[in-house]
Amino acid sequence: MTVDIQPDRIMRELAELATFSNASLPAVTRVVFSAQDLAARAWFKRLCVERALTVREDSVGNTFARWAGADPDLPAVATGSHMDAIPNAGRFDGTVGVLGGLEAIRTLRSNGFQPWRSIELILFTSEEPTRFGVGCVGSRLLSGSLSAKVADQMKDEDGGTLAEIRERAGFRGDLESVRLNPDFYSGFVELHIEQGPILEREQINIGVVSHIAAPAALRIEIEGEGGHAGAVLMPQRRDAFSAAAELALAIESAARRTGSIDTVATTGTCNVFPAAINSIPSKVQLGVDVRDVDLERRDSILHTVDKAAKRISADRHVDISINVITADAPAVSDERICTTIRCACQELGLTYRNMVSRAYHDCLFMSRICPASMIFIPCRNGVSHRPDEYASEEDIVNGVRVLARTLAQLAQ
Ligand code: HGY
Ligand code: MN
Ligand code: MN
Numbered sequence: 001m002t003v004d005i006q007p008d009r010i011m012r013e014l015a016e017l018a019t020f021s022n023a024s025l026p027a028v029t030r031v032v033f034s035a036q037d038l039a040a041r042a043w044f045k046r047l048c049v050e051r052a053l054t055v056r057e058d059s060v061g062n063t064f065a066r067w068a069g070a071d072p073d074l075p076a077v078a079t080g081s082h083m084d085a086i087p088n089a090g091r092f093d094g095t096v097g098v099l100g101g102l103e104a105i106r107t108l109r110s111n112g113f114q115p116w117r118s119i120e121l122i123l124f125t126s127e128e129p130t131r132f133g134v135g136c137v138g139s140r141l142l143s144g145s146l147s148a149k150v151a152d153q154m155k156d157e158d159g160g161t162l163a164e165i166r167e168r169a170g171f172r173g174d175l176e177s178v179r180l181n182p183d184f185y186s187g188f189v190e191l192h193i194e195q196g197p198i199l200e201r202e203q204i205n206i207g208v209v210s211h212i213a214a215p216a217a218l219r220i221e222i223e224g225e226g227g228h229a230g231a232v233l234m235p236q237r238r239d240a241f242s243a244a245a246e247l248a249l250a251i252e253s254a255a256r257r258t259g260s261i262d263t264v265a266t267t268g269t270c271n272v273f274p275a276a277i278n279s280i281p282s283k284v285q286l287g288v289d290v291r292d293v294d295l296e297r298r299d300s301i302l303h304t305v306d307k308a309a310k311r312i313s314a315d316r317h318v319d320i321s322i323n324v325i326t327a328d329a330p331a332v333s334d335e336r337i338c339t340t341i342r343c344a345c346q347e348l349g350l351t352y353r354n355m356v357s358r359a360y361h362d363c364l365f366m367s368r369i370c371p372a373s374m375i376f377i378p379c380r381n382g383v384s385h386r387p388d389e390y391a392s393e394e395d396i397v398n399g400v401r402v403l404a405r406t407l408a409q410l411a412q
Pocket of ligand 2: 385
């Protein structure tokens with residue numbers, strides 16, 4: 001089966017999607033349920049309707065575009081990704097999987113392919129943790145990995161709850177209804193940029209994702225004592241920021257010391273109060289991200305963070321509280337789907353290799369309810385979550401061609 005993708009169409013759509021943003025190009029900012037996100041969703045739905053796909057949305061805004069198969073009662077094969085983007089991001093993270101999925105479906109259809117199983121393209125809500133502090137909200141709810149009640153009470157930095165914000169965005173109904181049964185899909189494949197340097201460095205066309213690393217997110221509150229930066233002498237201080245800095249360094253050194261290159265830890269956010277140059281910080285809030293492909297090693301870091309916090313709290317007479325926001329298990333891809341992806345690469349004459357995804361994706365949660373895997377394409381210098389994130393037309397087209405063949409094979 002020939003799978004001749006129209007490069008200019010998907011490149012044009014990726015460029016158009018990048019304009020739905022609160023940043024000036026090449027940067028993209030598209031926070032979930034912002035006006036830009038809602039405009040991008042409406043644009044995407046129009047594309048799906050134009051392609052005669054049946055579109056539905058659930059009560060958290062996950063959007064499903066279905067190509068009915070010859071036997072519509074069989075569990076469908078699914079693909080998809082996200083369109084929300086963190087502040088000052090690039091334009092390929094997530095969007096290649098959403099528009100690439102649409103392009104794969106259009107191409108199969110125009111080549112006269114008729115799937116036996118339906119093929120469903122999913123646009124997941126809130127893959128990025130930007131607004132509610134939790135990543136993959138849509139796919140967590142869909143897979144039963146996040147309680148509907150807890151989700152609806154999640155708040156953004158203005159104190160708005162998910163319940164209020166999704167309602168305002170037009171997504172009503174009980175969040176419980178988002179959850180899908182484990183046998184709802186027969187398989188899921190996500191196309192995504194690697195967000196790392198390996199494929200480009202090794203000059204390999206396609207990554208077949210065998211594992212997705214186990215992510216954890218912590219919110220750490222440190223409370224000391226404020227005061228005048230000139231009048232309070234050093235021995236009397238209980239400086240919350242100095243304690244936070246010591247803890248951040250302890251977290252970094254714990255990740256460096258596990259003996260494995262697969263352990264990573266990042267203190268990504270730091271809010272200081274009252275944030276005045278001549279006032280000793282009385283409160284600090286840290287956002288910490290810890291990951292590893294090995295669950296035990298990832299959890300050993302969480303344990304080390306806890307111990308370091310107790311030591312620093314005693315040494316510096318500050319209070320430290322750690323709130324584990326999420327701590328997820330890793331995902332192991334389905335071998336049958338990985339083999340199907342590898343066969344597609346061979347048929348297309350593309351080089352490929354197995355690899356770990358160090359970023360998390362909606363596929364991490366889809367793997368909780370159906371066999372799943374991912375197709376990676378190279379991105380320039382491995383850069384992502386930055387305006388200079390870039391994937392070439394050739395690599396995007398390769399990824400879409402492999403996805404199209406894989407979906408066709410799985411939908412037989
Ligand atoms: O953080 C991640 O791994 C994903 O890009 N949201
Ligand atoms: Mn991302
Ligand atoms: Mn992503």
